[in-house]
Amino acid sequence: MSFTIENLHEIAITRTHDPKDPSKADLLRKLVGNLSPEQWQEARKAYVDRFYVDPEHHLRNFDVYQEFPPLRLDPNLLLELLGILNKPDIDRDIAYIERLLTKANSRELTLQDRKEYFSWLPRIGLWDSPARQPTDNRTVDSYERRLRIQAWEKVSPVRFDYALKTIESAFPKLSVKFDTPRDKNIAAIASSHGAQWQELVDWAIGVLDAGYAVQVFTPYGRPIAIQRDSMLVREPPTEAVAVSLGLPGVGLGAPLRLDPLRLPKERIDYLLGNAVGADLFDPSQFGAVYLAGGLGFNEDVAITAPKSVDDDTHANITPTPHVLRMMNDAISHRLPIIALCHGPTLLACLDINIDGKREKLVKGVQVAALPALEPMVHAQGKLESQFSFYTWKTHDVLAEAGAIVDEQADLQDMTIVKTGVRDGLHIATGPGPQTALNLRKATISAINSRWGRV
Incomplete structure (x- = not known):
């Protein structure tokens, strides 16, 4: 044919x-x-x-x-x-891992190797083993991992994940240094279990073009992982049809302007390739913090679990230790915090000290977050198999922390930005990937207000 x-x-x-x-x-x-x-x-x-x-x-x-x-x-x-x-890409990926593993075993890996690896791995899609599922059950693993594990097992007796960890442990350490003033530097937290492409990249391109530097942090220093479905182009008329009918565009897929095959490679390499662990965060170097969302955010950044054995419709959320320390330092320095989609769930876990009194960070603050779309995505068979599924709402955990939430408003306008201030700390939030464009402006506005550039 x-x-x-x-x-x-x-x-x-x-x-x-x-x-x-x-x-x-x-x-x-x-x-x-x-x-x-x-x-x-x-x-x-x-x-x-x-x-x-x-x-x-x-x-x-x-x-x-x-x-x-x-x-x-x-x-x-x-x-x-x-x-x-995807066989051409899979074959190329396996050959690349083989080369890096050989260099790792001979201790020949360089910082350039690290940057290329950290930039390459997120482009595959979901790659890390499931966070809250049995790791020996491959039927709950992502298609991307399963296909590459199958291909890897044909060429190497070394376990796939062991090979990746061997490579990563042999990389030289990357330090976080800036020559720019702190108000020009933004720290972004992204998941190693599934960030959303538009929520990270659409925002980052805008602030980079505006002259800011972006440093990505992951909970444990592993590369960012991107939801595969969020990198695949899904442009009008698909999304436009839903919007024209008065329905929310659910943000499945990337708009054409964010097609990974069309974006400037050097810009994306810079963003993805320099990711480091949250334990390296120094608040004195940064002017703001951005919380990139995605389904994986609640797998390894702010981890969700059912409220109890008898209540799986509500969630407890626990920040990863390095992330918690990072955010507490950011709050102490009153760094503006910008978040969207699942990202605001981390805000529900955080406290702020005001006049010697410890209070919830979002108490009395208007906060936007992902509306209750996960049940719909799950019912349609579109939830990635490696993600745990609980019928909990982001708005519930935020409301329990004292935030002012309006799920209906967030659903009706997925581009909405809500802002608030707590004792000099500026907060800006949005409900989904469509908000990323508007959060560019909100980020710059919050930085200017905090650092006296209004």
Whole structure:
């Protein structure tokens, strides 16, 4: 079969009465099996230009009108299809890990190797083992990890995760130093279990273009992980149709302007490649803190668990120790805090000392956060398999901490920004990925107010 975008589209969207139909895998293999990584990248761009949606979105049933169970592919068939579709990238990734592991064992890794690795790994999608699921059960692991583990086991007797940790432990240490004044430096906290692409990158590009420096911190110093679905382009008419009908655009996928294949590589390499652990945070170097959201935020930054055995509709949230220390230092220095989506859940865990009295940071502050969309995403089969699912609401935990929340308002306008001030500490929040653009301005405004540049 000769390769055409139209042939790929037909394979990606066609469904038969048999969700395990093996002919789809045969057709896809014949169509894309001989493409190089570079050819596949160009094909992916052309597909998006033609259909406004990444082909992987179509396979995963993430597009409009694909929410119904009869349209979903069998999970094992989907895994096979994703493996065929991404084989050029998977083969390249495995060869890259082999090279780095060889250098790690001979103690030859450099800082440049570290930056390339930390920039490369997030682009794969979810890669870390599930945080709150049995780690020996691969059926709850992300497709991206499962496919690469399968490929790795064919070439190496070393366990995949052990190989990654061996590589990471052999990297030279990266220090955090700035030549710019603190009010030009922003610390961002991102997850190693699933940050949301638009929520991190859309905001970061704006503040970088405005002349600010961004340093990303992760809870334990491992690379950022990005939700795979959030990097796959899903542009009008898909999102626009929902908005035109008066429904919220749920933010599944990335707008075309944030296509990872089209963004300036050097800018993204800088953002992702310099991530360090939260234990290296020095509040005297920074003018503000940004909390990037994503489903993984509550896996390793502010970890959620059911309230009790008898109550799994509400959550307890516990910050990771290094993150808690980092945020307490930020509060002591009255650094502005900007957060969106799941990011504001960390605010519910934090206290502030005012005139010798310890109070909840968000008490009496208007806070926006992710509306109750997770149950819908789960019901539609769109929740990544490695994420734990509790039917709790971000607004509930914030309200319990004394915040002023309005879930309906956040749902009706997913671009809304809410602001407040607690004893000189500026707080700006938003409900989802669509807010990232507006939070650029809110970040700069909060920094200017805090550091006397109004």
